[in-house]
Amino acid sequence: MRSPGARHTRGSSMLGVVGLAALVALAGCSDDDGEESATSSAPPPTAQDRLEQAHGVLTDAGSVHLTMAGADLPEEESSYIISADGSGTMDPPAFDGTITAVVAGVQADIPTVALDGQLFVKLPYVPAHVNTDPEELGVPDPATLFDRESGLVSLLTQTDDPQFGERSRAGAEVVQQVVGTLPGEIVTALLYAGDAESSFDVTYGLVEESWQVRSVEITGPFYPPTTSTYTVTLDQYGEPVTVTEP
Template sequence: MRIPVKLAAALLAALCATGLAACTSDGDNTPGPTPPSPAQRLAAAKAKVDEAPSVHLELDSSGVPKDASGVTAGDGWGAHPPAFKGTLKGVFSGIPADVEIISTGGEVWAKLPLFPGMNKIDPKAFGVPDPATLFSTDRGLSSLLTATQSPVEGEQVRNGSEVLTTIKGTIPGANVVDLFLIGDRNGSFQATFGLTDADELRQVALTGPFFGSGTSSTYTVTLDQYGTPVTIEKP
């Protein structure tokens, strides 16, 4: 028996009204969840850095003046509470060197050129910050994420097997100088952060007047191996 067209339409409408059939329309414009803003993603990335027991760090630089003193590269491990062990490369008190360094409990030891073994030092005497400060939750590297002004999402870039979303913004000079102990406090720095899909911070690139007004240099920090067991002890 054939059901008249009008009767079929009426039955379908009744089923939709009573919820007995799944009735959808090509014009269904129900909004999906709102994606997080760039600022929210930076805040999430900060939380992941701060919560990690340990993080592997690589530091590189470009555009550093030939006569500049300070750190130009490095490789090591950071931990929470703030601690660091690794090697820093640069010019210290006028001497180019690769310096093994350990920082924990607010004390710093270094293996310096011409001096045997690890020796306790005051890093400020060499014009460099305590590297453990990079892993302070309130004034370390992660604090730059939430200090970033007018963050905007940029292009996606490949980093090995990962695809990172870039977020760009501006950081006041005072925030950078307080952390790295170099730079133009009255200037500003352009920041580019690379985040994984899970909002894990992978890269930080800072460009600006690290060596005074009118200069432009770039420091790039790469973070990976979150949570790998690491022991950092006094020598």
Template structure:
């Protein structure tokens, strides 16, 4: 009987210890870890001399002028050099784009050389001035500190990297710097994959009503952090 009582006491202590550990974790701890990851990822982007960015839209409405895709290098000059594709009336229009000195220059399929585009024309197409993609206050990283209900979803492997996925909702007003047509009062479910060791944002997916009458998604990947790049007026 004494042995049974002793065994019961050990079991009670063990269960109490386990339940205590569980209670000390929970969503609060997970949220804190997620915020720390997002903060580190923003700091790395904000301090990088340049970042290669690839953007692709999904489920875009055919009857709207939309930003379909982009691929280029952005710096904190601020500047950008690469390609943007917009869709107007369902037809894609590819443009070589250089943004530098607060001006945007584009070479369109029907123009023999680069022409200057006013920011209002880009905004009408749903595209930002690409030079601000790395702007800490308006660019891609501006959405990270304001992510609502951030949580760590889990980890995935990408080659030799182990990426931690953080989910939450981005407020529309935080997106308007990079997606001018995003409604300010809407929330956009989002996920961010972060290389915890390098403290780098590797990819992001943002979904929501970017355009009237449709729920669309944008997938963004970031790599080649800190490469030396010189971007000049074409």
């Protein structure tokens, strides 16, 4: 006959085995759940996702300040834009600022207002703005840059084969580059220059967290056979802008 102590020891051993088995089972379930959770988690955003996100941010802003600068521009051209600085609205598309351009072979800083399909410029030695046709000057209507359907913002969703580029810090901002190409006909329609049959390289600088488009750099045959670059910088998202006819 076994003593009560022996029965107690055997019972404790059995309870220990059962408890150990339960812990192993729970551990197995936990590992399975972790693997399943990791497998089912959403993939990281692609470059295309970030461009679409930036498109929404810029569209929702409604207004923005813009600077544009050209590089490697052909001096033999008689009419082309060198740079621009101004603010614009998207509803309706409008611009108020200064465009530095070569017009009929003469370089000038031209105060410019564009709205409602009209372009008003203050040419050198002219005391007031005059209403003129962009095609006559050989320059684009700057208001179109702010158009939600066909302006700068539209390039984001028409970029071919977007890929992540470099990631860097610019002051307090962390900027993620997205690189790709743009069809020539889109670029020429927007900037009124370029070979519509060629493709253009584009690099976007997107500010992480806010996903504002801080810069758009477009390189290609704006004035064939020369390869030129226009860099647009955008800031002051959503700040009040009023554009009125001069």
